Amino acid sequence: MMIKNILVPYEGSSMSKKALEIGKEIARNFNANLALLMVVPPYYPISDSIYVGAMVTNYKKIIKELTTQGEKDLGKATEKCREEGVKAFYKIVHDDISNAILKYSKKNKIDLIIMGSRRMKGFAAIKRIGSTARHVSEHATCPVTIVH
Numbered sequence: 001m002m003i004k005n006i007l008v009p010y011e012g013s014s015m016s017k018k019a020l021e022i023g024k025e026i027a028r029n030f031n032a033n034l035a036l037l038m039v040v041p042p043y044y045p046i047s048d049s050i051y052v053g054a055m056v057t058n059y060k061k062i063i064k065e066l067t068t069q070g071e072k073d074l075g076k077a078t079e080k081c082r083e084e085g086v087k088a089f090y091k092i093v094h095d096d097i098s099n100a101i102l103k104y105s106k107k108n109k110i111d112l113i114i115m116g117s118r119r120m121k122g123f124a125a126i127k128r129i130g131s132t133a134r135h136v137s138e139h140a141t142c143p144v145t146i147v148h
Contacts, residue, residue: 003030007110009101009136010036010090012073015116019147020077023114027086034081035108036090038070039100067092098135105140113144 008023010016020036027034040063074090081088093100105113117133137144 001111003032003111005033005035005108005110005112007035007037007101007105007108007113009039009097009113009115009132010074010077011038011070013116015118015147017116019114019116019145020081022145022147024081024084024086024088026112026114027081027088028084032087032111034086034088035104035110036074036077036081036088037101037104038074038090038092039097040066040070040092040094041097042094063094098132098139101132101136102139105142110142112142113140114147115144116147 003026006023006027008016008020010020023034026032070092074092078088078090091104093104095103101113101115104110113136115133115136117131133144133146137146
């Protein structure tokens with residue numbers, strides 16, 4: 001299998017940082033491109049609330065802050081990858097997280113997705129039915145490596 005394009009969904013958590021380290025190593029070994037993707041999820045205020053205007057205004061502010069912080073974090077991570085000899089770039093999108101990962105993967109002909117997963121224990125681990133990592137692994141058209 002030839003790996004040309006690797007995707008690492010990245011949001012700054014310890015697991016996404018671990019996935020990025022693995023992604024960098026594989027990208028170096030295969031001389032592959034490494035894409036970092038940050039997804040800012042949608043939010044829909046309750047339409048009959050008297051606070052809808054405030055929610056929408058606050059949400060726009062939150063989105064702007066998340067995007068600005070994401071630009072900084074992803075810019076630093078991408079630059080570090082490049083310094084280590086990896087062809088890396090990033091993108092920030094506003095969408096449902098798992099669907100955005102799947103859409104990006106398909107559109108950009110990704111050969112491998114490497115992503116972190118939360119370390120749930122006990123009952124939470126049993127109820128993981130809707131987890132992002134699981135959804136992506138079940139619906140991706142390429143191999144998915146989930147980092148724990």
